[in-house]
Amino acid sequence: MQHCMELTKTRFQLGINLLKITSEEVVSNRGDLTTEWKQYFYSCISMCVPDVLDLVTKYLLIAVCHINGKDSQTTIPNTLLDL
Structure with a gap:
């Protein structure tokens, strides 16, 4: 399970599917x-x-920022984005 979690951090779709x-x-x-x-x-x-x-x-927050055309680095506090 830990390997799947690590994979999710680098290749989100593949890790989530696993x-x-x-x-x-x-x-x-x-x-x-x-x-x-x-x-x-x-x-x-x-x-x-x-x-x-x-x-x-975290990925959903980033996706919402991207959809709304906002920079996730300035919109979302760094404490929430630490992966």
Whole structure:
């Protein structure tokens, strides 16, 4: 999960897709995943949720500034943009 988070910081779309696929595997009803593995994945994903939401929020703030034609460096405080 940590590798997916790091990838999200450099290649956002790819990292988000990997996180999505991983989380879908956890909630799937496939018979080849044991309960222990599902619990392990679930705990890993649960630990990353705050970081994922923080990262998505930052990218959305930047996107809104870009859409509105504003400079994200001057519009958004640096404390919010630290990736």
